[in-house]
Amino acid sequence: MRTNANGRVLHDPRGGSFRFDAGAVCLDFAYTGGEGRYAVFETLHEPDDLGGWLAQPPLGAVMTVPVTADDLVTAKALRQAIWEAARARAAGRPLPSEAVAAVNRAAAEPPLAPELDPTGTATRWAAPVRTTQVLSTLAREMIELLSGPLAGRFRECASETCPLVFVDSSRPGARRWCAMERCGNRHKLRALRARRTTDT
Template sequence: MRTNATGRVLHDTRGGSFRFDAGAVCLDFAHSGGEGEYAVYETLHEPSDLAEWLAQPPLAAVMTVQVTARELAEAKSLRQAIWDAAHAQAARRPLPVEAIATINRAAAAAPLVPELTNDLTARWAPPVRATHALSTLAREMIELLSGPLANRIRECASDNCPLVFVDSSRPGARRWCAMERCGNRHKLRALRTRRSTTP
C-alpha cells in the first residue's frame, strides 16, 4: 500500500547514481525514462519492468494480472504527458493540450482501490492491473496541477539538469533536484569562483 514517502534512485550515463525525490509518485514516474535524448535513461523496456516499477513503494501496486505490451505503451505515453505538463507548469507556460488529454484519458479508467484485510492491514483490492495504477498516477497529477502545490512545481536550478519536482517544504525554498548532486556542484562552482576572484 502507498505511504507518504516518495523518491527513487536514478542512474546517470556515467555509471553514477543518486536518490531523487520528486515529491509526488507521478513525478517520480515521469523520471523512469524518456524519449529522444532521454532514451538513454529508459528503465521500462519490457512489460515486466513496468510491473516491477509499480510494485515498489510507495505505490506498492503488485500486479495480479500480467502487464501487457499495450499497457507498457500507454504507461510511456502517460509518463511523457506528465513530464511535458510538469515542465510547462514549472516554466509557467500553458500546459500542452495533448498532455492534458493523455492524463485525462488515463485518469478515466478505474483506479487502484484500497482494501482492508482481516488482520487490519491495507492492500490494493484485486484484481490489480497496470491500467488501475496508471489511473491512480494520472489522478495524482491532476490533483497536483489543480491544487495548492501547483505553483511549487519546479525544475532543478542547475543549468543542465532537467529534473522536475514539487517543493512541498514549508519555506518553499527547494532549488535542486538533490542537494548531494546539483546543490553541491553549485556550491563547489561558487567556491571556485570566489577563490579565483579573491586577491
C-alpha cells in the same frame, strides 16, 4: 500517495547515481525513461520492468493481472504526458493540450481501490490489480497536483544543465535543487572555487 513519496534512485548512463525525490509518485514515474535525447535513461524495456517498478514502495501495486506490451505502450504515453505537463507548469507555460488529454484519458479508468488486510491494521490494493488501475491512480495524482494547493510549486532544478522538475512541498517553498548531493553540491563547489579565485 504523495505524503509517502520518498523518491527513487536515478542512474546516469555515463556513471553515478543519486536519490531524487520529485515530491510525488506520478513525477517519480516520469523519470523512468523518456523520448528523444532522454531515451538513454529508459528503464522500462519490457512489461515486467513496468510491473516491477509499480510494485515498489510507496505505490506497492503488485499486479494480479500480468502487464502486457500494450500496457507498456500506454504507460509510456502517460509518462510522457506527465513529463511535458510538469515542465510546462514549472516554466509557467500553458499545459500542452495533448498532455492534458492523455492524463485525462488515463484518469478516466477505474483507479486502484484500497482495502484493509485481515488484521484490520494495514491496507493493501484490492484485487484484481490491473495496470490500467495503477496508471489511473498516477494520472489522478497528477491532476490533483496541477489543480490543487501545490499547483504553483512545480520547480525545475536551479542548475542550468539539469532538466529535472519536482514539486516543492516544503513549508518555506525554498527548494532549488533536484538533490543537494548532486546539483546542490556542484553549485557549492563552483561558488567556492569562484571565491578562491577572487581572493587570489
